[in-house]
Amino acid sequence: MESPQRVGPYTLIRKLGEGGMGVVHLAHDPAGRPVALKTMRADLAGQEEFRRRFGKESEAARRVARFCTAPVLDAGFHDGVACLVTEYVEGPDLSSVVARAPLAGSNLEALAVGVATALAAIHAAGVVHRDLKPSNVLLSPLGPRVIDFGIAQLADAPGAVATVARSMGTPAYMSPEQARGEHVTPASDVFSWGSLVAYAGTGRPPFGTGGVPEVVYRVINHAPVLDGLDERVRPLVERALAKDPARRPTAQQLIDTLLGRPQVPVAAATQAVSETWTPVVVPPAGPPQPREPAASRRLWATVAVGVLAAVLGAAVTLAVVRPWERPDGRETVTTVEALGTTFEVRIDSLVRQGRAARLQWTVRNVGKENAPLYNKFGRGALDRTVSQVSLIPPGVGDALYPAVDGGACRCASLPTAPFNGGDRLQLWAVYEGLPEDADRVDVSLGPLGLIKDVAVEQA
Incomplete structure (x- = not known):
């Protein structure tokens, strides 16, 4: 029997996985935002002890701070279906x-x-x-x-x-x-x-x-x-x-x-x-690609992050890498006037594995005006993602836009919240088909302009 298309106010998009407790779907909330929705097995949901514990434990889960977790957004029974809704996390396990x-x-x-x-x-x-x-x-x-x-x-x-x-x-x-x-x-x-x-x-x-x-x-x-x-x-x-x-x-x-x-x-x-963290790019299914020798990988500069290098046993060093600081001293960063305010845009990383690549960048409002970003970077009027952000390899006439999987852009969505002075967002997008000889590309950020000559790093 096929899964229902809706569970309460949530629209099911596709199945993500299944375990002993139930099935997990990618779903959209009433505002169109992606969420992970886990429906519990019907035989469990029918047990009074389960219902009692489920209510108590899901309420405790709502209290968990979102630091390095996928926070619980909703939990309860919709049309008799016990479900738990969490923030959707894009990325492999x-x-x-x-x-x-x-x-x-x-x-x-x-x-x-x-x-x-x-x-x-x-x-x-x-x-x-x-x-x-x-x-x-x-x-x-x-x-x-x-x-x-x-x-x-x-x-x-x-x-x-x-x-x-x-x-x-x-x-x-x-x-x-x-x-x-x-x-x-x-x-x-x-x-x-x-x-x-x-x-x-x-x-x-x-x-x-x-x-x-x-x-x-x-x-x-x-x-x-x-x-x-x-x-x-x-x-x-x-x-x-x-x-x-x-x-x-x-x-x-x-x-x-x-x-x-x-x-x-x-x-x-x-x-x-x-x-x-260096974002992980998992290529499409197929035989593993040979890893590059460590000596051939580019070394990134390390900086302090407000805590000293740690000592663990004989000495542990947690080197904090700021990927935008290149060995040649150049920063892939720009300041631009757009959307009624001033933005600082910084390319954090552009990491390839084979012909796939993941771009990560940070946008900070360094002006004083509120400048909501949703609906400004998508390729359609109602597109709240950053699907318009593209890579332009040298010598290639057509821009490379984010990959699409199951009709959904493999890229970040933008919140509908205000974007005031001092606010910052870290965004990302995955691309497929990057030419193997492209070691530098231009990055088109839509209304925030073009950043030229961005280095492509190897995973």
């Missing part, structure tokens, strides 16, 4: 990226900080995720975003009947106490963080693969296998994977250790992640 190659360098460190930051926000709301795993971490243009915490068991409900959460948890990433069926606390999520970071950095779960009983046995009884994990994060991962929950650091302590100072606010940690 961690498992699909690591399947091609493990993360390394600043992106591995940014992942570690970003996921720890999300856990700190989740735990501060009294929620335990309980199912932190690679498929629940999406790699957005601004960094990792943790999803699917909306049906987690409340941390402040010891002894509560875990009807909803009992089926949750993935053996390779669950904590020993969760594997034994014991009550879990935020320390369980920290253990999962350690397993996830180890997987991201090596391409292997630290307790191996195989049947559920053997993996669970290793989680409970064996030491993790961390061979090949970057030594800058390995000591902290080892602490997080302690069998005794009391010996593990908290999510906040993970952040503080990684960033090198005590009590780093989650907002500052989120900003550090976004400035460090």
Whole structure:
């Protein structure tokens, strides 16, 4: 039976995935904004215990701050269908990226900080995720975003009947106490963080693969296998994977250790992640492309972000990269008068993988006037995306516009909110068909003009 076209006020666009609890769709809210809508299985929604826990736990999920998470926007029952609506995050999940190659360098460190930051926000709301795993971490243009915490068991409900959460948890990433069926606390999520970071950095779960009983046995009884994990994060991962929950650091302590100072606010940690993160471009399905030798990749300058280089064990350095600062000292930045105010436009990165490329740029209103940006960058009168922003390779007559997938632009949408002086937006778009010999392009930003000679970086 096909899924209904609408669930309450939400219009279903396409199926994104399916799990033990239900089905996730890309949907549009009444204002036309993309959201991720998860409908729960009908047999669960019909159980009184589920309905009670669902209401309580989804209300707790609404309290989770949006730092490095996909925030919950709505939860409830529409026409008898239990659903959870979150912000839609554009980007591949961690498992699909690591399947091609493990993360390394600043992106591995940014992942570690970003996921720890999300856990700190989740735990501060009294929620335990309980199912932190690679498929629940999406790699957005601004960094990792943790999803699917909306049906987690409340941390402040010891002894509560875990009807909803009992089926949750993935053996390779669950904590020993969760594997034994014991009550879990935020320390369980920290253990999962350690397993996830180890997987991201090596391409292997630290307790191996195989049947559920053997993996669970290793989680409970064996030491993790961390061979090949970057030594800058390995000591902290080892602490997080302690069998005794009391010996593990908290999510906040993970952040503080990684960033090198005590009590780093989650907002500052989120900003550090976004400035460090290099957007990931996943090419269309096909055989993996050979990776370029590290020596041939361009080195980007690193700068401080208000926190000192961190020391982790022997010394961890979280180098914060500002991709617009090129080794030749040039900045891809311009100031333009448009739409009744003054904008500063900065190209953050243009990263290619094969013939696909992802452009990321920042627009800041440095004037004093409100200048709403929606409906100004789309290719149609009602298009609120940045589909008009194009790349112009040298010697090519036609501009290259963002790719379209399922009728939707693979690009950022613009909010309908005011855009006042001092406001800033980070935007992105994915392009396909970039000539392989194009190492520099011009970028047409529609009403904000043309930025010439932008360097194309290799992923």
